[in-house]
Amino acid sequence: xxxxxxxxxxxxxxxxxxxCSRGRLPSDTALVxxxxxxxxxxxxxxxxxxxxxAYRLAFALTHTSEGAEDVVSAVFAQLWRESRELRTARxxxxxxxxxxxxxxxxxxxxxxxxxxxxxxxxxxxRAARSRQAAGMKSRQVxxxxxxxxxLVRKALAELPEAQRVAVERAYFxxxxxxxxxxxxxxxxxxxxxxxxxxxxxxxxALLPRAGTFEEPVTRRG
Amino acid sequence: xxxxxxxxxxAAYALGTLDGDDRAAxxxxxxxxxxxxxxxxxxxxxxxxxxxxxxxxxxxxxxxLRDRILRDARDVRPLSSAPSKAVRPAKGASIMPWLAAAAxxxxxxxxxxxxxxxRAQLALAEHDLAATRADLAGRDSTIAAFLGPEVHVVSxxxxxxxxSARVFWNHTRNVFIVTAFNLPPxxxxxxxxxxxxxxxxxxxxxxxxxxxxxxxATAIVPVPQNITDGGFIDDCALTVEPAGGSAQPxxxxxxxxxxxxxx
Numbered sequence: 001x002x003x004x005x006x007x008x009x010x011x012x013x014x015x016x017x018x019x020c021s022r023g024r025l026p027s028d029t030a031l032v033x034x035x036x037x038x039x040x041x042x043x044x045x046x047x048x049x050x051x052x053x054a055y056r057l058a059f060a061l062t063h064t065s066e067g068a069e070d071v072v073s074a075v076f077a078q079l080w081r082e083s084r085e086l087r088t089a090r091x092x093x094x095x096x097x098x099x100x101x102x103x104x105x106x107x108x109x110x111x112x113x114x115x116x117x118x119x120x121x122x123x124x125x126r127a128a129r130s131r132q133a134a135g136m137k138s139r140q141v142x143x144x145x146x147x148x149x150x151l152v153r154k155a156l157a158e159l160p161e162a163q164r165v166a167v168e169r170a171y172f173x174x175x176x177x178x179x180x181x182x183x184x185x186x187x188x189x190x191x192x193x194x195x196x197x198x199x200x201x202x203x204x205a206l207l208p209r210a211g212t213f214e215e216p217v218t219r220r221g
Numbered sequence: 222x223x224x225x226x227x228x229x230x231x232a233a234y235a236l237g238t239l240d241g242d243d244r245a246a247x248x249x250x251x252x253x254x255x256x257x258x259x260x261x262x263x264x265x266x267x268x269x270x271x272x273x274x275x276x277x278x279x280x281x282x283x284x285x286l287r288d289r290i291l292r293d294a295r296d297v298r299p300l301s302s303a304p305s306k307a308v309r310p311a312k313g314a315s316i317m318p319w320l321a322a323a324a325x326x327x328x329x330x331x332x333x334x335x336x337x338x339x340r341a342q343l344a345l346a347e348h349d350l351a352a353t354r355a356d357l358a359g360r361d362s363t364i365a366a367f368l369g370p371e372v373h374v375v376s377x378x379x380x381x382x383x384x385s386a387r388v389f390w391n392h393t394r395n396v397f398i399v400t401a402f403n404l405p406p407x408x409x410x411x412x413x414x415x416x417x418x419x420x421x422x423x424x425x426x427x428x429x430x431x432x433x434x435x436x437x438a439t440a441i442v443p444v445p446q447n448i449t450d451g452g453f454i455d456d457c458a459l460t461v462e463p464a465g466g467s468a469q470p471x472x473x474x475x476x477x478x479x480x481x482x483x484x
Contacts, residue, residue, distance in 0.1 A: 043294050047287050055280050057272040069286050073293060080294040090262055095269030102237065102268075152274040170236045171271055177238040192233055199232035202267045 028093035035083040043080055050094060051076070054101050060172050061105035071108065075100045106174040155205035163198035166191060222246050228257050235264030375457040377476035385476055386438075388415060388427070388457055395449065399430050401438040407461050413438075414466045416474070417448050418456040425451065429466040454480055 026034070026045070034042035054075060058068035078100055079086070079093075086096060156164055162184070169175050169183065177195070181188045227250050233239050234247050251257055280286045372391050376384040386401040399415065407413060415427035428442040448454070458474035460467075 040291055040294055044287065044291055047290055051283070051287065051290075052279065053272050053275075055283075055286075056275040056278055059278050060275040065281055069280055069289075072280075072286065073290055076290040077293050090258075091265050092269060095265045098269040098272045099237075099265065101272070148270075149273045149277070152270055156271075156274050167236070167271075170233075170238045171268060172275070175238065176240040177233050177243065178240065180238065192229055195236060195238065196229055196232045199235070199264050199267055202271070203263055206267055206270050207263065 032079075032083050032086050032093055035080060036086075043076065046079070046093070047076060050097055053094075054097055057098060057101045058105050061102065061174065062108060067105070067108060071101055071105045074104050102171070102174070152206065155202050158205070159198050159201060162186075163194045163201075166194040167198045167202070170195065222250070224250070224254060224257070227254075228260060231257055231260035232264050235261050235268055373480050375478040375480045377457060377459050377478040379476060384478070386459060390444065390480070395444045397427055397442045397444055399428075399438060399440045399442060401430065401432060402436070404432060404436060404438075406432060406436065410464050411461050412464050412466060414460055414462040414470075416458040416460065416470060417451075417454045418458055419451065419453070420455050422451075424458065424470055426466060426468070427457070429462070456480070 026042075028046065028049070031042040031046050035046075051072060054072045055068050058071035058075075059065065062068050062071060075097055079097060086093065091099075156167070159167070165184070166180055169180055170177075175183065177188055177191050180186075180191045184191065186194075227247055230239060230243065230247055234244070239247055247257075251261065372389055374387060374389050377386040377388070378384045383403075385403045386399065388400075389398040390396075391398065397415070401413070404413070412429045412431060414429045416424035417427050418424050425448050426445065427448065428445070430438050430440045430442065432438045457478050457480060458470070459476040460470045460472050460474055462471055
């Protein structure tokens with residue numbers, strides 16, 4: 001029987017989570033190294049740490065609880081299977097996981113919609129976004145938000161409208177740059193500029209990833 | 222495309238918004254550019270944190286999902302540690318009831334494991350299927366361009382030789398579809414360039430294309446406006462030009478052909 005690890009909430013601070021720095025908690029990278037040696041408990045700890053946010057992103061993209069659970073399950077299965085390779089990846093475990101969540105969730109959505117990328121799908125996305133917003137109101141968890149969440153929300157809210165919409169539609173809507181240009185009725189160059197400016201701002205606001213369970217980013221590989 | 226132009230797309234690439242030629246161009250540049258790699262890595266870290274901006278929802282039963290993930294892990298990649306030694310029953314004790322109970326438990330456990338495994342495998346299979354569908358959609362688009370109602374074709378060959386390339390002109394979609402085969406690779410810094418030739422007039426560039434690793438090419442190229450406006454074209458020619466293409470051919474055409482209508 002695997003023991004559940006009670007973990008403190010992510011907090012805002014300077015650099016990695018203080019308990020990681022003091023050696024009280026293993027970093028994500030250390031857990032992945034343990035997984036590569038077949039340590040299932042390490043996988044459980046990573047689920048306790050990031051399973052929640054992975055589910056939230058998966059739910060935002062698939063719009064169903066069953067779909068989100070399947071996506072999260074598939075991502076952790078990949079994390080387990082590819083842990084040896086991930087040890088040498090040049091990105092954090094969280095970034096790797098969220099990229100996989102998006103990829104699998106968007107692929108599932110494409111299958112479910114059965115529609116090609118393009119104008120048709122953009123219209124469907126608008127409808128899905130409304131459904132998603134309506135569904136989420138009844139599923140909102142009251143209280144207990146972690147400090148890192150308002151930091152991200154604040155940074156997104158501070159973006160100029162056009163930049164915020166571009167990032168949200170790209171990240172949560174899965175639109176390509178050309179699809180964004182069609183939807184927003186702007187030239188592709190303008191969309192590129194919005195995305196670039198927004199990501200530079202978010203980078204300054206959010207990195208280094210304060211309060212996360214990651215070791216400082218170093219050039220690996 | 223220059224490094225300065227490409228690095229402006231680093232954020233768009235990290236967000237997964239580049240597609241088609243844009244993505245291919247960026248990925249071709251990325252392995253050799255430390256600055257773009259650094260940008261992409263930093264932006265990917267940002268995208269990882271953006272997930273915290275989603276509304277706070279939870280799985281209906283987080284513990285069950287956790288258990289499912291751990292069960293799948295055991296099944297996907299069994300641990301390499303040696304199995305524990307079986308406990309031997311005491312001499313003389315009947316083991317039949319224990320065997321029956323163990324069999325029932327095993328059947329229940331296997332059923333549960335099979336269900337979890339199949340759900341995980343289904344999720345991965347759906348992912349693969351979606352990728353395949355996207356690939357097929359791209360191929361369908363190319364095929365549709367071949368089969369339009371208003372299509373002209375030209376076969377390009379050496380004098381009295383077999384064709385080495387064909388160009389289809391879909392007037393409805395106003396694109397050229399270039400298919401090349403049996404062409405030798407061009408030297409570094411050079412590219413293949415196609416020319417539209419009207420009798421008595423200077424050639425007009427139809428665009429450039431590159432071969433893939435196997436020496437073949439399939440490319441869809443928008444028809445330049447000056448060709449659309451210029452009326453009937455007699456012939457098509459292929460030359461090798463400096464990378465980026467030339468305003469006028471700098472060598473004698475290697476391949477030539479006459480346009481004809483597709484039946």
